[in-house]
Amino acid sequence: MDSRTDHLVRKLRLRHLELLVALSETATMRGAAARLHLSQPALSKMLGEIEACFDARLFERSHQGMQPNALGASAAYRARAVLHELERATEEVAALKSGAVALLRLGAPSVTAAVPAAVADLRQRLPGAVVQIREGRVHELIQRLLAGELDCVFGAVTPELLASDVTPRLEPVLMLEDELCVLTAGPAPRAGKGPLRWADLRDAPWMVPPRDTLVRQAFMTAFLNDAAVPPAPVIEVMSSVTIGALLRADPALLCAVRREHATDELARGGVRHVDVTPRVPLPSFGLFLRRDGLPRPAILTAFADALRRVASPPRSGRSQTPRLRRTSTS
Structure with missing residues (x-):
């Protein structure tokens, strides 16, 4: 860690991160105080500590409430990701204590043949794996992936996704033609x-x-x-x-x-x-991870390999070689 990050680690507490998220979502000190069960004076003091740590104003105060500026929005986004990673750690430790060997949090559309087959394949090769599947639209799942709520997302590469500003933050590890x-x-x-x-x-x-x-x-x-x-x-x-x-x-x-x-x-x-x-x-399906530079848990690689093994197009009822294209992770 550099000196600035080390300073934040020493000064900020998890409660500070919760306040950043609460203020960005409620836009009022009263709403944040109710969510965190703290007094408004206590939150004002905490916000002052946060802004002192970042040496920057993070929220703009007005009669309408408190709105995060660009710096505050960025800090709140990262704070939310940290809290979700902590939630993941809690879930993963609980799963491992109960006998699981790994935990995978997967986002996918409600209709997909590849995901159920790949999960079954994964479980055959890794019987102790626990898989949590969250279904929804791809853009919603991608937001949950970037926020740290999911480990990977399998979904269609829509024009809206390609045109959004989140694409550089995604790491495609597998592409399936559609x-x-x-x-x-x-x-x-x-x-x-x-x-x-x-x-x-x-x-x-x-x-x-x-x-x-x-x-x-x-x-x-x-x-x-x-x-x-x-x-x-x-x-x-x-x-x-x-x-x-x-x-x-x-x-x-x-x-x-x-x-x-x-x-x-x-x-x-x-x-x-x-x-x-x-x-x-049609636009291809892809398996996406967050591009965060962190080492990948082995279960993510195992799931991508399972998708490669089971993917197969329905052509006149005959089995054919899957049309797969492996993408660069650079």
Whole structure:
């Protein structure tokens, strides 16, 4: 540690870090005092100690409350990460005391075939591993990863993620290609001559997700690239549970989904993959860690290896070599 960091370690207490987080979230001394169960004068004294340690003003006082300035927002962000790391230490020690050999806190979408298979693979090779899976949207999970609440996130590399300012703070360790897949519970449609194309399916009854999703946009692009007007869906739905139920209840339906979703549905049975030309790529899935320069726990490497072993695209019901691309960690 340099001298400035050593000074902070000697002067600041965990209660100071809690105050930084509480003030940044409540924006009032009264709200922070209620959260920390301390008096406002005591918090004012603590805030003075914090700002003296940083030799900088961290919060701007006004009649509307207290707002962190750029310095305060940065300090509060790091304080939150420290507290989450302490929470992780508490959870990990408790897990190890109860007989676990390692703890993995994983963020993932609610529909993914790779994650359950990889977790099962990990548990077979490391029976004492404990895995906590938190489901949600990728941008929300990434924020939890950066805040120290999660160890890794498996999710789609969306345009919003690439355009955000968090990308330089992420370390991708594994990338899996993704594509648009078509499923049905009925007989697979056939083309007149040659391979089945998107234009051949323009009159079929389609079930697709809403317009603001990447899958729907890729679905429309597939028809436009084939010089066909994108068909209006007969069913528009987002829920993976509803999609699976409707597919099996109505064999006439065709459904456009991600490969990860398709693999999950095919494994459940009762549906088949429809091979349509040309292939329509979707943003890749990635496994992301925080880029913090710290040594990686062995369980993170073990989980990435498990993902590599189990990932496989659903192509006409045949097993193929996974399309994996290992990324640089530099």
